Amino acid sequence: GAGVSQSPSNKVTEKGKDVELRCDPISGHTALYWYRQSLGQGLEFLIYFQGNSAPDKSGLPSDRFSAERTGGSVSTLTIQRTQQEDSAVYLCASSSLGSGEQFFGPGTRLTVL
Amino acid sequence: AQKVTQAQTEISVVEKEDVTLDCVYETRDTTYYLFWYKQPPSGELVFLIRRNSFDEQNEISGRYSWNFQKSTSSFNFTITASQVVDSAVYFCALSEAWGAAGNKLTFGGGTRVLVKP
Numbered sequence: 414g415a416g417v418s419q420s421p422s423n424k425v426t427e428k429g430k431d432v433e434l435r436c437d438p439i440s441g442h443t444a445l446y447w448y449r450q451s452l453g454q455g456l457e458f459l460i461y462f463q464g465n466s467a468p469d470k471s472g473l474p475s476d477r478f479s480a481e482r483t484g485g486s487v488s489t490l491t492i493q494r495t496q497q498e499d500s501a502v503y504l505c506a507s508s509s510l511g512s513g514e515q516f517f518g519p520g521t522r523l524t525v526l
Numbered sequence: 527a528q529k530v531t532q533a534q535t536e537i538s539v540v541e542k543e544d545v546t547l548d549c550v551y552e553t554r555d556t557t558y559y560l561f562w563y564k565q566p567p568s569g570e571l572v573f574l575i576r577r578n579s580f581d582e583q584n585e586i587s588g589r590y591s592w593n594f595q596k597s598t599s600s601f602n603f604t605i606t607a608s609q610v611v612d613s614a615v616y617f618c619a620l621s622e623a624w625g626a627a628g629n630k631l632t633f634g635g636g637t638r639v640l641v642k643p
Binding site: 435444446448455456457469472502504513515518519520523 | 563571576617619623629632633634635
């Protein structure tokens with residue numbers, strides 16, 4: 414596709430369940446970022462991938478959060494034992510090496526009941 | 527640590543009025559990027575502009591203009607002759623230019639602009 418895609422667009426889960434969020438970056442973009450947008454915290458960085466490596470995971474809020482990227486393309490953000498405070502929109506962005514400009518996907522709205 | 531402050535949480539104007547959005551930033555880096563993004567009601571973040579810290583020239587793109595002043599650490603955004611379609615939340619953001627974390631963005635809290643017909 415032409416842009417960054419994310420799935421699912423909406424996810425409702427029960428507290429304590431695990432969820433997986435998927436991001437398909439723009440083809441050829443080596444850098445991939447996850448952000449979270451919530452009412453209380455605004456837009457915050459979670460993790461950055463360069464290729465399949467994650468040089469910066471400093472934004473992950475707890476060890477319940479993990480992410481991986483395979484083949485230098487698709488990335489999956491996993492939240493284990495979800496809590497109500499995990500409810501937010503999870504945004505993925507990608508960029509080409511050195512460009513500085515990030516293109517964002519439409520986000521996944523996660524609701525934890 | 528980097529920080530971006532958008533003091534205005536919401537601005538309401540009538541169509542055709544000009545509106546200026548303030549952005550003040552803090553960083554210890556000597557080289558960095560500044561950005562503005564638009565988030566319309568549909569929710570997707572739309573890139574508007576990137577500015578390098580070593581380039582203080584102001585920029586105009588159609589009805590949009592940006593005023594970068596390094597001396598006051600500000601990067602303000604003006605919409606001239608606003609239109610209803612400009613209604614959105616606007617985010618100012620900052621990133622390192624050559625950081626080990628790529629160009630991870632630090633966002634301001636956003637300014638909601640409501641343009642009334």
